[in-house]
Amino acid sequence: MIKSRSAAPSATQPRTMTSADGWTSRSDSELTVDNVHTSLDSIKDDLWVAAACVDRILDDATVQRVSSTEATTEASLRRDALISHFNHLPADALILDRLDRLNTFVEMCEVSPEDVEDTESAPDAWEDDPWAESAQPETREAVEPPVALSVFLTDDLVRSAFLLASRQWFGALGIMFARHATHLWPYRIAVLDSIPEHAHPLSYRDFLPAVDTTTNLEKRSTSDPWRTSPDWSETLDVQAALAASGFTPDISLPSGDLHLDSRDDPLSSDELADWYKRRIQRIISSTGLIDIALAVVQHAAPQSVPGLDEMGEELSLLARLVYDAPQGEDDSDDDWTLDRWYSMDPIAVVRAYLAHSTPETLAKDIWRLVMPYLFVLESRAERSGNPDPTIRARMLYEYILNVPLETAAAIFEASKPILPTAQRIVQNDEDMARLALACLYGSSSLDEWPTMNRIFECLPAWDITRDDDQEDAADTTVVSLGAFVTPSTTRPRVPAPLRWFLQSNSDVSEQRSWANRMARRAGGSEDKLNTLDDWEWLLEDMLKLSGTGDSGLRGAFGLLSPDEVLQIFLSGLLSTGKALEDICLTCSRELYDNASSGNYTFGEMKLAYECLDVPPPSDRLLREKEFIEATSRLSSFNVMSGPGIAISPIEIRLTKDRLSLVSRVLSSNNDAYKHTEVILDLVHKLGLRNNVVAEVKTLAMLADTALQVEDFLRAYETSERMVETVLALRSSYMDVDSPEIQEASEVCWVACFQLGRQPEFEDVEKKLSLLGRALELCPPEKLHDVLVAWRRLENEDVEAREDRLSHRRDGKPGPRKAAPNAATSLRSRLQDFHMPSPPLLNTPDAAALASRTFRSVAANFPFSVASRGRSQASHPEPERSRSGSRRRDGDEISTQATRVFSKGIGWLIGADDE
Known part of the structure; x- marks a missing residue:
């Protein structure tokens, strides 16, 4: 509620002070219809009543109406008197205008913001809805406009109109324009501009300006004022009197702070078209709502506004791009405006329509998006007087020529000649053939052969007859296509094998250049040929391309002779690394396998060796050269494959166990075992380099051979080297139980055991050392076997010492002195095996237990005690050794072994030495 502006008028004092006091003492909220009549009816001063009513501005429309009516009644009674007293007319004029506004406000309250939109039925509404007749009309409570009555009565009408337009109260705004058209008409454009850009024009279509086609x-706009004839206060006489008094209260005019341009005369059609265009531009730039802008154009068309047809076409096409075209996952760059749309050329628009289409949806998108756009371009060209019937095909063909093969294949599949013409995207067969071949031969792809095959399958089939008097039609087609895909400033050159076939059809230098490129890049590219089979296939293909096909057309290298193709191929082959290596290896092995002699200083073997010097050195070439050298060395040892037949190179290559070749060398050459380094080098060159097990086996064979010829010192030295090799191998491996270590250890301890128990070998110290190594390397189940030999050797050493001591006492030279501390050395090594003396062996039955243990071990003893290491049964021994000692027979050996082993077990369990 707005409070009273003054307590009481000052112009004239009321005749009845009691009623006046009741009027002024009441606040605005306390005024009712009854107390208004009670307070004002008894007052006889008409001027005071009119002034008092003007002073009161209420938010209650009913009370405000009663107050204004009282003031109007009093004013009509004093009409003649007031004309002569025009100084009192401003209050009457304000009361009259306030009454009009009050009536307008009451009518506005009866209209809701949705009334305009409700005038059209909803799209989904049924015209023959069976429930509509029985449905009760919806009761809607009146909603007050977004402006209070007190403000509406005192503020300027234009400001109130702005507020209603910005709040989209178009029903109330229409009532204001109808009731107060005289005051609002000059500011109609400003009021329309205050409507939010996102508002749909359907809701304010009645306000959109229209053109009168006659003028x-x-x-x-039509108006319906509250009074059809002017009030007496609005007559020319009264207005002249008010002007003469210097007071012109026009409260309907806007205040100066709005700074609005008024236009009372109608706008021209061009000015209206400009306003519509500015409105559309503002809608798109501020909201991006293309559909709202298009709706404005569509509603302007019935208003006869000129110059909007082309804009409507553009907005319709742009709306298809924004709302109908497939969208990508990231649309951050799709900020579409009319300026951006106008700046695009037609082919860019076509690409934008299909930017996110898939091969599955491409044909459908072309029909529903691109074709309408191209039809608009064609019709627009006709309207401009420059018809261009090829624009549709030209734009579509340009798009096809610049898309990936997968996209082009989808278009060609939608243009197959078997389809009805109206359903084909590319409807001309010749154009389709040119487009397809241009896409295929112009593509830079080298791995889309299935897609290319799909495109070829879409091509139309023609029956081409060959005319002997004319140039072959196929050759003509190739030549023309070759000219079509020749690189230019607008078509950059990219690597394209199919394109090259056309360009080089009659250019021998181009064919020669490509043949060299093919041969050399085959070994230098990422996809280089790795095997000889690959190179053989390449040679076959190059020779095939140099010939003529079944159709009579020359191949890609048809201008090159087969000899020139071979020369180019070999040049490329020799320029590569690995392929050249493979070829040289193959040639070398072929010569090796056919060589009659293993000597590599002449014949096929020499050629095989020299072939390996052609390519750059590599590990494979080095191994092959060493194998040839090993073969030549085996031949120098006169290794035979049969009686009187020297072993051939092919037999050496086919031998699976290369160490057997070394064994044959040692068995056929008496002094070969003396050349340890030569034999080991032979093993390495036979392909067993860095094979420690093979090296250990070779040393074992050398030691065994030296043992057979009783060269014990050399056998011992070789055995020591073998032991060092095995120990180094065991220390380098984390896993002692690995197969390699087990195999090498097995070979080593057996060889040491064989040499250490030979009675002919008189160096007891070295024999004890060998047996100690055997104990260190043998498996646990063989410990007892080695201990038997050790104990026997130890007893013999003790007896020899006693003999030497006895001879010294008699003054006679004694036998050779035995090695000191041998028993101590053995005990220290046995302790490494963690063999404590069990308490059971200290009992009186210890001797019986030792005998049973020996018998159980001797039953499975794998070695002959009197045998030498190389052959335990096949080589008979002489009756006496070189020392002259007599051999024991089998019974004596067994008895002695039992005694020695029992004695050794007694020593092992802690018995005192005798």
């Missing part, structure tokens, strides 16, 4: 000017 080509803006139509004036």
